[in-house]
Amino acid sequence: MxxxxxxxxxxxxxxxxxxxxxxxxxxxxxxxxxxxxxxxxxxxxxxxxxxxxxxxxxxxxxxxxxxxxxxxxxxxxxxxxxxxxxxxxxxxxxxxxxxxxSLGVTLLARLVREAAARLDSSWDIEIVEMHHRAKVDAPSGTAQMLGEAAAAGRGVALGNVSVVGRAGLSGDRAEGTIGLASLRGGTVAGDHQVIFAGNGERIELGHRAEDRxxxxxxxxxxxxxxxxxxxxxxxxxxxxxx
CATH class of the missing domain: 3.40.50.720 (NAD(P)-binding Rossmann-like Domain)
Structure with missing residues (x-):
């Protein structure tokens, strides 16, 4: 054993x-x-x-x-x-x-990478995560992992294209960037959604942890x-x- x-x-x-x-x-x-x-x-x-x-x-x-x-x-x-x-x-x-x-999140990361590799930069990528009120880091490690998967699919480094949160007059969204947004509240174990937003259509890939x-x-x-x-x-x- x-x-x-x-x-x-x-x-x-x-x-x-x-x-x-x-x-x-x-x-x-x-x-x-x-x-x-x-x-x-x-x-x-x-x-x-x-x-x-x-x-x-x-x-x-x-x-x-x-x-x-x-x-x-x-x-x-x-x-x-x-x-x-x-x-x-x-x-x-x-x-x-x-x-x-999570084995499910592992598979999600692979799907995100494949989607990013097949959709050009006219498709905006946004990652939204939500966790319980006591989580101390943001964005979550999983959101970072999903961002890295998307960036790898496009052949770029996440650090060069990521936008973490937005406030005030942030201006037009720059093409090719990957947005990460964090929500905190309640007892949420972990929700992650990756949105590919194109012209007139969206693809949404996500995972919800119902139990730690x-x-x-x-x-x-x-x-x-x-x-x-x-x-x-x-x-x-x-x-x-x-």
Whole structure:
């Protein structure tokens, strides 16, 4: 049985993952939270999952590297500096970093990329996401992931074409840009909609998370797939085989 260690075990995702492990025949190697030492758990686990905060990522990655343990990173709000650390770690261990562990969202990202590749820049792309009132980062990691999928479909970098929120006299929409808007309220687990707006028609691709458990189940599926993999950087798309 694969033993999964959880960084952020007391958080929403950590608790959901621990509760679902038995459904997959996996066991809990243990869990730690803020202030805990990540190194002992890294040595006990066959694979680690990290749903903490960006500030904890460097230490968690270092512990995983020292123990040679694969790690799935679902922490959102990470920066380019964090991404560089992830890429460095992937030279020594198997790493899967994602903004969303939902298998449905993974498929949505592929559909968005394919649509963007087939529709020219006269089709405006807008991404709208909504989450619960307690979410601290915006746009969501999933919205960023969907934006990156759309940008990849068009062969551009998201950072060069993204427009995050609009206020005041923002002027005409620039052709080729990708808009991201964030809504917060209630207990929404996660709603994402990607709108391709053309002249006289729209295509809307979306995903609604009705239960946080879907992220836990996706994370466990990905963690079990990652366990035993050689060093390298992996993706949720590879977990689905797409």
């Amino acid at each position: 694969t033993a999964i260690g959880i960084y952020g075990s007391a958080g929403r995702m950590g608790r959901a993952i621990a509760a679902a492990l038995s459904d997959y025949g996996a066991t809990l190697a243990g869990g730690i939270d803020a202030g805990g030492d990540p190194a002992p758990l890294a040595s006990l686990a066959d694979v680690l999952v990290d749903f903490t905060v960006p500030g904890a990522l460097p230490a968690n990655l270092a512990a995983a590297r020292a123990a040679g343990t694969p790690i799935l990173i679902g922490t959102t709000g990470i920066t380019q500096a964090h991404r560089a650390l992830v890429a460095e770690a992937a030279q020594e261990i198997a790493v899967l970093q994602t903004g969303n562990t 458990a879907i992220f836990a189940h996706g994370a466990i599926t990905a963690a079990l797939w990652l366990a035993g993999k050689p060093a390298g950087s992996y993706s949720m798309a590879e977990v689905l085989g797409i």
